[in-house]
Amino acid sequence: xxxxxxxxxxxxxxxxxxxxxxxxxxxxxxxxxxxxxxxxxxxxxxxxxxxxxxxxxxxxxxxxxxxxxxxxxxxxxxxxxxxxxxxxxxxxxxxxxxxxxxxxxxxxxxxxxxxxxxxxxxxxx
Numbered sequence: 001x002x003x004x005x006x007x008x009x010x011x012x013x014x015x016x017x018x019x020x021x022x023x024x025x026x027x028x029x030x031x032x033x034x035x036x037x038x039x040x041x042x043x044x045x046x047x048x049x050x051x052x053x054x055x056x057x058x059x060x061x062x063x064x065x066x067x068x069x070x071x072x073x074x075x076x077x078x079x080x081x082x083x084x085x086x087x088x089x090x091x092x093x094x095x096x097x098x099x100x101x102x103x104x105x106x107x108x109x110x111x112x113x114x115x116x117x118x119x120x121x122x123x124x125x
Contacts, residue, residue, distance in 0.1 A: 009119030022096030
C-alpha cells in the first residue's frame with residue numbers, strides 16, 4: 001500500500017513559477033515510476049510528466065517541455081514538479097500517481113496503482 005499527498009499548489013500570475021511536491025508513505029516508493037497528471041473540471045485527466053524509479057529517465061507532455069521539470073528524492077519518498085513560465089492554460093488540479101511496477105514509463109492513467117488527492121494550480125493572466 002502507498003499513500004500519496006500533493007502540496008505546493010496555489011494562485012500565481014502568468015510567467016511565475018511553482019514547485020509541487022508529492023510525499024509518499026510506505027517502503028515501495030523507490031520501486032515505482034512516478035507521474036504527474038492534471039485535470040480540468042469536465043475533462044479527462046491529462047498526462048504531464050513521469051520519472052523512472054531511479055530518476056534516470058523522464059518524459060514530458062509536449063506543452064510543458066522546457067518549462068516543467070520532474071525529479072525525485074528516494075531518500076525522502078518525494079517526487080517534485082518544478083513549473084516555470086506558467087500559463088493560464090496550465091490551470092488545473094495536479095495529481096501525482098505511482099505507476100504499476102510492470103507498466104514502465106507510461107502516460108496512461110489506467111496504468112497507475114495509487115493517486116494523491118490533488119492540489120489546485122491556478123494561473124491568472
